[in-house]
Amino acid sequence: MKNSLFPLLFLFGVHLGAQEVMYEEYDLDNGLHVILHNDESAPVVTTSVMYHVGGKDRTEGRTGFAHFFEHLLFEGTKNIERGKWFEIVSSNGGQNNANTTQDRTYYYEVFPSNNLELGLWLESERMLHPVIDQTGVDTQQEVVKEEKRLRYNNRPYGQLLTVVGKELFSKHPYKDPNIGYMEDLDAATLEDVKAYNEKYYVPNNAVLVIAGNIDVTQTKKWVSSYFGPIPKGAPVTRNYPKEDPITTERRIQAYDPNIQIPAYVLSYRTPGFKERDAYVLEMISTYLSDGQSSKLYKKIVDDQKQALQVGAFNISQEDYGMYLVFALPVGETSGEVLLEEMEEEVAKVRNELISERDHQKLLNKFENQFVNSNSSVAGIANSLARYHLLYGDTELINKEIEIYRSITREEIKEVANKYLRPNQRVIIDYLPKDAQAN
Structure with missing residues (x-):
């Protein structure tokens, strides 16, 4: 069966x-x-x-x-x-x-x-x-x-x-x-x-x-x-400054008075959503943390019981994206342990090809997401507007899935190496406010 x-x-x-x-x-x-x-x-x-x-x-x-x-x-x-x-x-x-x-x-x-x-x-x-x-x-x-x-x-x-x-x-x-x-x-x-x-x-x-x-x-x-009678406006021009590459790992602490459990975050700057690499990063985040059978959840939450929650997601934006891998610890699990465990899974994607079975599972998930996004009139309206205005290609509503279908295991490894390296990240210890006094 x-x-x-x-x-x-x-x-x-x-x-x-x-x-x-x-x-x-x-x-x-x-x-x-x-x-x-x-x-x-x-x-x-x-x-x-x-x-x-x-x-x-x-x-x-x-x-x-x-x-x-x-x-x-x-x-x-x-x-x-x-x-x-x-x-x-x-x-x-x-x-x-x-x-x-x-x-x-x-x-x-x-x-x-x-x-x-x-x-x-x-x-x-x-x-x-x-x-x-x-x-x-x-x-x-x-x-x-x-x-x-x-x-x-x-x-x-x-x-x-x-x-x-x-x-x-x-x-x-x-x-x-x-x-x-x-x-x-x-x-x-x-x-x-x-x-x-x-x-x-x-x-x-x-x-x-x-x-x-x-x-x-x-x-x-x-x-x-x-x-038709609405007057045309002046052309809108944008010339936002470019960011310098992140070449050295940094680590900072931030405090939140509304939390009791800290969060530990690996964050990376990634390309804008029109770039092909952004599609690959979406697949990587799904591979790492979409569902209880995903690599991060199964290892850190289910098997080793070190975290209450763990995830990886690519925040897609027009000019640059933000890629986050985060975890909330269980009990006495330290931030250092969680950061090491998360980095280990990210490193596997950088250094090894994911399995053919996992690759096929990813393709199936994106097929399903693609179909669901066009399953309602309201969803279709949103997609048509977004693809034209932000991507400059309305036809992506029909052909975007072909981009995901064409992403290979080798490309996943290559893109992880390109953007998710330790020297390209900012580590954030997001801590309860009362920890600041200690």
Whole structure:
């Protein structure tokens, strides 16, 4: 039975992965890129706009603006009364949300398909007629600061990625957290905010995706009507400083008053997500720590019972990535022991070929992830927007899996050697605050 199940799973993954997402894309005269995907399997439609603006797009002393705008642009518009946005959506059978990374901001609505025009109107209002005044700025400054307190400042391990960013980057804006700093949010003026909106929230810095049960001809007419009149903005240019290579291992200590169990971290700077090597690093992190049968978990948590939790993950970003291997100790297990055990597993990937069986398991997992990412209309909309805006290749929604399928065991070893060497890392002892006094 075992001998027959494995190839069947592989064939199952290949078959599902071969399903093609059909779409049409074009540009309006104002530079807005439009992508349409018709899916008649359910009477729903997702309307989404992704702006090419994230936490890294700021000046010194004004961090966190992109995330702040994620909130501010729900305040209201010329034709939507303050505080009524969510009421309009929910009363028409829809749901909506937004999220921000260091590289982009994403807004979306999911409606019954007969409310597509409403979704288009809402997003065109956000782009063309946002009301940006002192009342909205003051309100959302407090909302964002409270979120920062809850999700970062007062949450166990909430500052860990902020520490990693500061240590891996000294020049690039990735050195600062996406949500920004309290003092920068306090210092933001109405003029700062308006200038930010005029620079980044323009049609030529965005992609509009409509995915679901749509009449394509009618949809194009609505898109032209609602988005065509929006003025084109000035071209957005970026010229962020390059980081010097990390060539010598460093070790630092950071303290968190919200934790009782320390975390020990091996952190590395890695390439941006458009690079092929970033795909390989994703496979390495899955190999090391995805699931209870993964190498790190089985060894350090299950067999040797040295850690409560262990993991490896590649934080994908546009310009650079961050690769982390971490563990939380059990009982009296020392940080030194955990660091040695983690390095031993990373070194095996650098020095040895993973087994053919493990390689095939990785391929199957990525086949499954690929299929799941395109299993809903909302997921397809997000993927279409992301691949066009950040990767410059919408067709990756269908062909990205081919990149993973082409990654060999030899390439995994080569990439681990390229980026995950001891002299390229920063070791972080992330300790309880009371340990600082000892």
